[in-house]
Amino acid sequence: MRYSITKEWKNPGAPLADTVLIEGLVVETVVGVYDWEREVTQSLVIDLEMAWDNRVPGKTDEVADALDYAAVSTRVESCLQTLRPKLLEYGAEVLAKTLQDEFGISWLRLAIRKPGAVPAAKAVGVQIERGEKTETGAR
Ligand SMILES: Nc1nc2c(c(=O)[nH]1)N=C([C@H](O)[C@@H](O)CO)CN2
Secondary structure (H helix, E strand, O other), X not given: OOOOOXXXXXXXXXXXXXXXXXEEEEEEEOOOOOHHHHHOOEEEEEEEEEEOOOHHHHHHOOHHHOXXXXXXXXXXXXXXXXXXXXXXXXXXXXXXXXXXXXXXXXXXXXXXXXXXXOOOOXXXXXXXXXXXXXXXOOO
């Protein structure tokens, strides 16, 4: 008899490790603490890792069961363009809460980079993790 080794078999009750990814999403918005920065738009680069139970869309092949990365990307852009944050920290906090509330994401890791803000660096930025990974991926 053959046994397939599943996560549940190895570690019942463990948080689901599945995620949906968005990497290198470029958003043009007003951002920054200095007066000149309130007069221009600059590029932010967003990386997102979001807990989701991919077993369900993996069975049904229905986007309605998936965390739609296209829909999330559109919301990331509209959120940051409306917010026009001074600090990346504030942008990250509001964006994380917006995505968790609107898409039912239990846990996410979010990085916002601001290329060119420090000319000697490739990019500077912030990274946050919010929420808990649950057994099913749901909130
Ligand atoms: N931790 C942070 N430090 C700084 C930020 C920020 O958002 N978080 N922002 C700035 C300025 O806006 C800078 O990017 C202008 O080049 C400075 N430090």
